[in-house]
Amino acid sequence: MADDDDAARTALLPAATLPRGRTVQVGTAFAIAAVLMYFGGLFGIYLAERSVVRTAGLEWIPGSVDIQLTAPSIILWTYIISMPLAAWAVYAIRRDDRKHAYMAFALVLLLGAMTINQAAYNFDSIGAVADNSRAETLIFLIGGSHMVLTLVGMLFFLFTAFRALAGQFSSRYSDAVAAAAMFWYVIVFLYFIIWLLITVSK
Amino acid sequence: MTVTDTPPIAADPTVETPVLPASPLVRIANVITTGEHKILGRMYILSSLGFALFTLVIGVLVGLEQTDMGGVDIVGGNEAYLQLFFLWRTGLVFLVVVPLFLGLATSIVPLQVGAPSIAFPRAAAAAFWGWLLGGGLYIGATMADGGFNAGGDSDAIELTILAMGMMIASLLLATVCVMTTVIAQRTEGMSLLRVPMFSWSMLAAGAVWLVSFPVLLAVLALSWADLRGDVVVFFETGSGAPGSLRYLAWAFDYPQVFVYAVPLLGILAEMVPVTAARRQAMRSVMMAAIAAFAFLSFGAYAQPVYNARVAQQPVFVVQNLLLLLPLLVLLGGWAFTLVSGKPKASVSVGVAGGGLLMLLAGGGVATLRVFGRLVGGLRELGDWSWVDDISDPFDDLVDTAAVAAEFRYVVLAGLIGAVAGVYFWAPKLFGRRLSPALGGLAGLALVGGTVLASLSEMVNGFLDEPDIATDVAVDSGVEILNWVATAGLAVVALGVLTVLGDLALAIRRDSSDLDDNPVGGHTLEWATTSPPPHNNFAAPIAVTSAEPLLDEEGEV
Numbered sequence: 001m002a003d004d005d006d007a008a009r010t011a012l013l014p015a016a017t018l019p020r021g022r023t024v025q026v027g028t029a030f031a032i033a034a035v036l037m038y039f040g041g042l043f044g045i046y047l048a049e050r051s052v053v054r055t056a057g058l059e060w061i062p063g064s065v066d067i068q069l070t071a072p073s074i075i076l077w078t079y080i081i082s083m084p085l086a087a088w089a090v091y092a093i094r095r096d097d098r099k100h101a102y103m104a105f106a107l108v109l110l111l112g113a114m115t116i117n118q119a120a121y122n123f124d125s126i127g128a129v130a131d132n133s134r135a136e137t138l139i140f141l142i143g144g145s146h147m148v149l150t151l152v153g154m155l156f157f158l159f160t161a162f163r164a165l166a167g168q169f170s171s172r173y174s175d176a177v178a179a180a181a182m183f184w185y186v187i188v189f190l191y192f193i194i195w196l197l198i199t200v201s202k
Numbered sequence: 203m204t205v206t207d208t209p210p211i212a213a214d215p216t217v218e219t220p221v222l223p224a225s226p227l228v229r230i231a232n233v234i235t236t237g238e239h240k241i242l243g244r245m246y247i248l249s250s251l252g253f254a255l256f257t258l259v260i261g262v263l264v265g266l267e268q269t270d271m272g273g274v275d276i277v278g279g280n281e282a283y284l285q286l287f288f289l290w291r292t293g294l295v296f297l298v299v300v301p302l303f304l305g306l307a308t309s310i311v312p313l314q315v316g317a318p319s320i321a322f323p324r325a326a327a328a329a330f331w332g333w334l335l336g337g338g339l340y341i342g343a344t345m346a347d348g349g350f351n352a353g354g355d356s357d358a359i360e361l362t363i364l365a366m367g368m369m370i371a372s373l374l375l376a377t378v379c380v381m382t383t384v385i386a387q388r389t390e391g392m393s394l395l396r397v398p399m400f401s402w403s404m405l406a407a408g409a410v411w412l413v414s415f416p417v418l419l420a421v422l423a424l425s426w427a428d429l430r431g432d433v434v435v436f437f438e439t440g441s442g443a444p445g446s447l448r449y450l451a452w453a454f455d456y457p458q459v460f461v462y463a464v465p466l467l468g469i470l471a472e473m474v475p476v477t478a479a480r481r482q483a484m485r486s487v488m489m490a491a492i493a494a495f496a497f498l499s500f501g502a503y504a505q506p507v508y509n510a511r512v513a514q515q516p517v518f519v520v521q522n523l524l525l526l527l528p529l530l531v532l533l534g535g536w537a538f539t540l541v542s543g544k545p546k547a548s549v550s551v552g553v554a555g556g557g558l559l560m561l562l563a564g565g566g567v568a569t570l571r572v573f574g575r576l577v578g579g580l581r582e583l584g585d586w587s588w589v590d591d592i593s594d595p596f597d598d599l600v601d602t603a604a605v606a607a608e609f610r611y612v613v614l615a616g617l618i619g620a621v622a623g624v625y626f627w628a629p630k631l632f633g634r635r636l637s638p639a640l641g642g643l644a645g646l647a648l649v650g651g652t653v654l655a656s657l658s659e660m661v662n663g664f665l666d667e668p669d670i671a672t673d674v675a676v677d678s679g680v681e682i683l684n685w686v687a688t689a690g691l692a693v694v695a696l697g698v699l700t701v702l703g704d705l706a707l708a709i710r711r712d713s714s715d716l717d718d719n720p721v722g723g724h725t726l727e728w729a730t731t732s733p734p735p736h737n738n739f740a741a742p743i744a745v746t747s748a749e750p751l752l753d754e755e756g757e758v
């Protein structure tokens with residue numbers, strides 16, 4: 001009975017003012033542009049340095065460094081699997097399906113943590129020393145920057161998940177969840193480029 | 203579920219709620235934790251003017267060192283000279299001009315687009331404090347034998363790099379907040395083509411900052427990663443400027459240097475129609491010209507370390523030659539507006555006009571430098587001796603003091619434009635009008651000092667003075683001209699001091715009779731009180747043109 005009264009009373013309240021639509025997505029898009037240019041700069045330096053060394057007929061990656069295809073490929077697959085999960089979070093929150101949205105948030109965070117763990121293992125196993133050569137310094141810098149970016153993406157998701165738990169997102173307003181997913185896709189895209197650049201073409 | 207909270211008691215409008223005076227600690231805490239864009243903007247402006255004074259004093263010290271080219275003896279050795287030189291050059295951009303524009307934008311852009319606040323106010327606050335802390339660390343680390351040259355203390359150099367990275371990342375965050383406000387927080391009816399010119403110029407400049415500063419961050423990250431290790435694999439090699447500075451030089455040379463002055467065009471584009479008391483003619487063409495100027499200023503690709511011949515390549519040459527075109531279009535548009543309106547004298551528009559002249563002079567220097575490259579390129583096509591005669595003096599400008607001349611003209615033009623903006627928007631920024639007499643004096647000092655500091659360096663370029671080194675044999679006239687350039691910088695510093703003095707005096711001035719729109723402005727920031735209230739406007743405003751206040755007055 002009391003619940004019915006509450007529901008009736010709530011229905012009489014005016015709807016809460018929504019935050020301006022798209023603001024978080026627009027801000028995230030600008031941040032993504034900056035992130036892409038940061039990595040673009042690093043990739044450009046990597047290619048330019050590699051070109052100079054190879055043109056001189058020298059070895060770009062020292063013989064002591066053993067870059068295997070297996071571990072980075074598993075990392076890439078982990079990232080790729082996380083993409084539909086990020087999309088699932090957006091899909092679920094837009095349908096007010098909170099239970100599945102929380103599950104999707106948790107799975108993206110779990111897979112993010114897994115990629116960081118695998119990347120740390122990979123760095124440990126390739127036998128590179130950061131200040132041994134230009135190639136190794138760049139590999140550590142690019143890989144390390146991407147790990148930091150993954151952490152930032154995870155924090156974005158975590159922050160969004162907490163706000164979703166507090167009831168801030170729903171079918172009426174899902175801007176921040178969509179922005180977090182957008183940011184995550186860029187993280188995956190950048191890892192794909194790193195995989196091509198360092199793991200495949202070296 | 204049951205309701206357990208006591209319902210709130212309705213406020214009785216007849217009872218005045220007592221306001222307890224906040225203790226100084228509470229007030230400090232309020233300022234530190236504020237996300238109020240107007241307070242953040244004020245803090246940016248005051249801090250960057252303070253940094254301007256400091257940076258200009260460093261510039262004067264560096265200039266004094268260059269008055270005696272026989273050796274380095276004033277600042278205490280070559281290393282200290284290089285540290286101060288780069289502090290002066292990088293500081294003028296990242297401690298002064300860019301944050302000064304961002305401060306103005308943080309305050310004014312939300313008002314112009316009719317928004318109750320800036321987008322992501324807490325991020326904007328974090329950006330300000332990050333920049334301030336990074337700036338302080340940057341100065342401290344450089345003074346503690348850091349900087350960018352190879353001979354300094356390695357820990358201090360690492361801290362210098364991190365501090366500069368922190369400053370740039372914070373400025374990027376502030377840029378994102380401003381740009382998002384323009385894109386996503388506009389009031390009803392304000393299409394992108396109706397956005398006020400200053401907001402538009404911040405959007406254009408911000409877009410280029412957003413795609414070029416991260417490249418600078420990448421280079422800084424590489425320097426830091428390299429220097430952290432026991433063996434330095436990148437930055438000890440090669441010739442030219444020492445240490446990692448060679449890798450950063452593109453950010454302080456043409457065409458990139460021009461992007462620091464783009465908001466000056468927006469400020470002037472706000473002032474000219476107000477001075478002429480009419481709408482801007484060919485507004486969309488003017489907007490396109492500002493965007494084109496910003497676009498042509500993108501220089502993150504032109505890194506001589508990775509492409510030694512970039513300055514000879516057609517894209518670079520054409521880009522730099524085209525830079526003057528949008529400026530000439532803007533000049534024509536403003537001249538037409540002034541001629542067809544009823545212009546009245548205004549200190550702020552005079553000062554901003556001086557800034558535009560400096561920017562044009564900087565563009566002229568860039569054209570001369572590119573001209574040498576262009577004619578040099580023609581020379582490669584055949585054996586044309588007459589081409590040699592024309593191009594030789596300009597070829598010599600490539601790495602000479604002409605670089606400093608261009609940098610000073612352009613970046614100080616930005617400083618002058620920002621000061622003009624502070625005078626124009628003072629009622630909204632500080633709730634006070636600033637003194638026109640002191641403003642005029644400051645403007646004269648800023649423009650006059652810039653001319654002295656830059657023109658003499660330009661002549662020094664023709665006399666083959668290098669951009670950086672001091673202990674080299676040069677023409678005897680160079681040292682005299684360096685005295686003139688140093689005096690010019692001192693005059694600019696006096697100009698900044700005058701502005702700070704005027705701001706201090708303004709606090710004591712009575713502002714009770716301050717009108718909402720004392721300058722006759724056309725855009726939304728003039729539709730609210732001076733200073734604006736919390737949330738900026740009493741109610742959301744819908745607009746039907748780019749000049750809503752002229753619509754209200756029924757002006758055509």
